[in-house]
Amino acid sequence: MKVLGLGNALTDVLxxxxxxxxxxRTGLLKGGMQLIDEQKLAELTALFKGYDxxxxxxxxxxxxxxxxxxxxxxxxxxxxxxxxECGRFYREALEQxxxxxxxxxxxxxxxRAMTLVSPDGERTxxxxxxxxxxxxxxxxxxxxxxxxxLLHIEGYLVQDxxxxxxxxxxxxxxxxxxxLDLASYNVVEAHRDFFGELIRDYVxxxxxxxxxxxxYTGKVPAEAVRVLSEACDIAVVxxxxxxxxxxxxxxxxxxEAIPARCIDTTGAGDLYAAGFLYALAHGCSLKTAGKTGxxxxxxxxxxxxxxxxxxxxxxIKNDVRLLFRAD
Numbered sequence: 001m002k003v004l005g006l007g008n009a010l011t012d013v014l015x016x017x018x019x020x021x022x023x024x025r026t027g028l029l030k031g032g033m034q035l036i037d038e039q040k041l042a043e044l045t046a047l048f049k050g051y052d053x054x055x056x057x058x059x060x061x062x063x064x065x066x067x068x069x070x071x072x073x074x075x076x077x078x079x080x081x082x083x084x085e086c087g088r089f090y091r092e093a094l095e096q097x098x099x100x101x102x103x104x105x106x107x108x109x110x111x112r113a114m115t116l117v118s119p120d121g122e123r124t125x126x127x128x129x130x131x132x133x134x135x136x137x138x139x140x141x142x143x144x145x146x147x148x149x150l151l152h153i154e155g156y157l158v159q160d161x162x163x164x165x166x167x168x169x170x171x172x173x174x175x176x177x178x179x180l181d182l183a184s185y186n187v188v189e190a191h192r193d194f195f196g197e198l199i200r201d202y203v204x205x206x207x208x209x210x211x212x213x214x215x216y217t218g219k220v221p222a223e224a225v226r227v228l229s230e231a232c233d234i235a236v237v238x239x240x241x242x243x244x245x246x247x248x249x250x251x252x253x254x255x256e257a258i259p260a261r262c263i264d265t266t267g268a269g270d271l272y273a274a275g276f277l278y279a280l281a282h283g284c285s286l287k288t289a290g291k292t293g294x295x296x297x298x299x300x301x302x303x304x305x306x307x308x309x310x311x312x313x314x315x316i317k318n319d320v321r322l323l324f325r326a327d
Contacts (some may be wrong), residue, residue: 001072001281004148007061008132009079014115015051033125035182041128044114056305057093061152063267067274070097076100080135086110106131121262137166145174155183158191168202179205188215205234207273213237246290255290258298267306272297288327295319
């Protein structure tokens, strides 16, 4: 299976904060994602100068694709960057991770996600979209989807419904399956009807964390996964330390989280999706797919950011091989 991703090309700038008080003073919602303008970006940049920061290629879909390529599957990414240093960093980092770059360039500055990491590992995003949000439906071409088997979309693209609709139609015409990872809970709340249309009419696999699932369905995880599964083939609700729920048709499975020392939850859901899709590509059961997702997500929360080193990836691959043998 070859996976194509569509998402916001964002460089993550991560700062680990000593208290939640700093988050309160920024006006951001803890655990959420809030779009910011250039003035707010400047304020957060000034705040971050007081802390050690980590720079990493990010964006939900790109994080998933990077996980997929590190596991050994081919993948490509459609997004948009600026003609600046941040854009060059993003392109090079993506290509170094083995992701086929289908990046377009624009005149706006490259997007970045100013990521505030709380003492409990929770992350809060102040996201400046910049060039990332200037990708339009008119720039998509049918040939971009050729040679791929699945299109993975991040819900954060909801700011441009025409872009998503065009992408899923082109993907369907090219014979691709479609997976969707819902965005932050506040984004889901604001665009519930559109997400409903998307899941009902186009999506085969949907991923949501428990807050996003609640925002979409108004129900607790065990019921939310059922509601989601009624509109698509496979539904996954991720519940952090409580594991995850996977449902297809009338079959519902609970997957335990692996033991982990949480430092930063950035990318946990994205890497879960990478592991899940990787296992499905190898014909594994839903249970093994969920366990594989848990292995990847449990490892990424033990570091700051999403860039795990080669030795950790080797341990992950060994753990996954054991899961596959037992499947």
